Amino acid sequence: MQKRRILLIVLAIGILVVWRQLHKDEEAKITHLKGTTMGVVPYSIKYIDLAGRDYQLEIDSLLVDFNESLSTYIPSSEISTFNETNHANYETAYLYPMLRISQEIYQKSHGAFDPTIGPLVNVWGFGPQQKLSLDSSLVDSLIQIVGFDKVKFDQQRASKPANTYLDFSATAKGYGVDIVADFLYAQGIRNYMVEIGGEVVCRGKNEKGTxxxxxxxxxxxxxxxxxxxxxxxxxxxxxxxxxxxxxxxxxxxxxxxxxxxxxxxxxxxxxxxxxxxxxxxxxxxxxxxxxxxxxxxxxxxxxxxxxxxxxxxxxxxxxxxxxxxxxxxxxxxxxxxxx
Structure with a gap:
C-alpha cells in the first residue's frame, strides 16, 4: 500500500512537470501595450494573461477621462473649472482622491510638496501660461497665496480661496499609473508592469518568472x-x-x-x-x-x-x-x- 502511494505521488509529479513544460509558453504569454497620454507622455504596459485579452481601448479611455478631469491644460477639465469657480462637487471619481493624497504628502513633507505652487510654476515658465518678467516683489506676492492648507474639502465637495490655484502635475503620472494598475487587477490580472513617463507600478513577476x-x-x-x-x-x-x-x-x-x-x-x-x-x-x-x-x-x-x-x-x-x-x-x- 505504501509503495503504491509513493508511486502515485511520483506519477502525479511527473504529469505536472510534463504539463508545465507543454504549457510553458502559454503561461508566460505577455501582452505589451504602448501609447501616449497627457499630451505626449509615453506609456508602456505589460501583463500576463492566459486569455490574451487586449485592454488597449479600455486603458486609453480611462486615461482620457482622467486627463479631462485633472489637466490644467484643458480649460473644461474639472480642475480648471475648480480653479475658476473656487468650488467643486466632484463630477468625476478622480478629484477627491487626488486632494486626499495631496493632503497626506503635504503634511508629511512639511509643505515641501504643495500642489498650490502653480502660480509660481507658471511665472517661472513651466506651466500652461507664458513666462513673465520676474522680480522679487512678484515672487513675494505670489508666495502669499501658496499653501495647500487653504484648500478645504470632504467627500462631497471642495472649496478654496479665489486666488489659490491647484495643479496636480507633480502627481498626475503616478496617479494615472495607479488607475491603470487598479483596472488590470480588477480584471483578475496579477502579474503586470504599468509605466507612464517613467513612473511605475509592478505586481507579481514577468514572463521569465522573475x-x-x-x-x-x-x-x-x-x-x-x-x-x-x-x-x-x-x-x-x-x-x-x-x-x-x-x-x-x-x-x-x-x-x-x-x-x-x-x-x-x-x-x-x-x-x-x-x-x-x-x-x-x-x-x-x-x-x-x-x-x-x-x-x-x-x-x-x-x-x-x-x-x-x-x-x-x-x-x-x-x-x-x-x-x-x-x-x-x-x-x-x-x-x-x-x-
Whole structure:
C-alpha cells in the first residue's frame, strides 16, 4: 500500500512537470501595450494573461477621462473649472482622491510638496501660461497665496480661496499609473508592469518568472535620455523618480530648474540630482519624489526614514563633483549601480 502511494505521488509529479513544460509558453504569454497620454507622455504596459485579452481601448479611455478631469491644460477639465469657480462637487471619481493624497504628502513633507505652487510654476515658465518678467516683489506676492492648507474639502465637495490655484502635475503620472494598475487587477490580472513617463507600478513577476526590473536614469544634463545609472527590482510596489536634469532652461548664464520651492518661491539650488521613491501606490511615490527635490539630500533622507511606508534611492553630487548615492535599508539589496 505504501509503495503504491509513493508511486502515485511520483506519477502525479511527473504529469505536472510534463504539463508545465507543454504549457510553458502559454503561461508566460505577455501582452505589451504602448501609447501616449497627457499630451505626449509615453506609456508602456505589460501583463500576463492566459486569455490574451487586449485592454488597449479600455486603458486609453480611462486615461482620457482622467486627463479631462485633472489637466490644467484643458480649460473644461474639472480642475480648471475648480480653479475658476473656487468650488467643486466632484463630477468625476478622480478629484477627491487626488486632494486626499495631496493632503497626506503635504503634511508629511512639511509643505515641501504643495500642489498650490502653480502660480509660481507658471511665472517661472513651466506651466500652461507664458513666462513673465520676474522680480522679487512678484515672487513675494505670489508666495502669499501658496499653501495647500487653504484648500478645504470632504467627500462631497471642495472649496478654496479665489486666488489659490491647484495643479496636480507633480502627481498626475503616478496617479494615472495607479488607475491603470487598479483596472488590470480588477480584471483578475496579477502579474503586470504599468509605466507612464517613467513612473511605475509592478505586481507579481514577468514572463521569465522573475521580479520586474526597472532602470534609473543617469541624472546628467545634456546626456542622451535613457542612459542608465542603476537598475532595481520592483516587488509589488510603486516607484517614481524626480529630477532636475531634463526640465530646465538657461537664463543669464544660470540654470533655472522646474522644481520651485514652496518655501522661497524660487527654483531650488542644491546637490540632489535625482530622487527615486518606493511607495504603496504611485501617486504617493510621485509626490514624495517631488518633495525630495525641494528638500535636498539630508532632509529627504530624514523624511524617508521617518515614513515607514517609503523607501528611497537618491543620487547627488559629491563635493568632488562625482555622483554619490543613498539607498534606504529596505531597497539596498534590490538596487544595482551600473559601472
Amino acid at each position: 521580479y520586474w526590473k526597472i532602470g534609473i536614469e543617469k541624472p546628467e544634463m545634456n546626456r542622451q535620455a535613457g542612459t542608465l545609472f542603476a537598475t532595481t527590482f520592483v516587488k509589488n510596489t510603486a516607484l517614481a523618480t524626480s529630477g532636475n536634469y531634463r526640465n530646465y532652461y538657461k537664463e543669464n548664464g544660470q540654470i533655472i530648474s522646474h522644481t520651485i520651492s514652496p518655501y522661497t518661491g524660487f527654483p531650488i539650488r542644491h546637490n540632489l540630482l535625482s530622487a527615486s521613491i518606493y511607495a504603496p501606490n504611485c501617486a504617493l511615490a510621485d509626490g514624495y519624489a517631488t518633495a525630495c527635490m525641494v528638500l535636498g539630500v539630508d532632509r529627504s533622507i530624514q523624511m524617508i526614514e521617518d515614513n515607514k511606508e517609503l523607501e528611497g534611492f537618491l543620487i547627488f553630487s559629491a563635493e568632488d563633483g562625482s555622483l554619490a548615492t543613498y539607498a534606504s535599508k529596505g531597497v539596498q539589496s534590490l538596487i544595482e549601480v551600473l559601472p
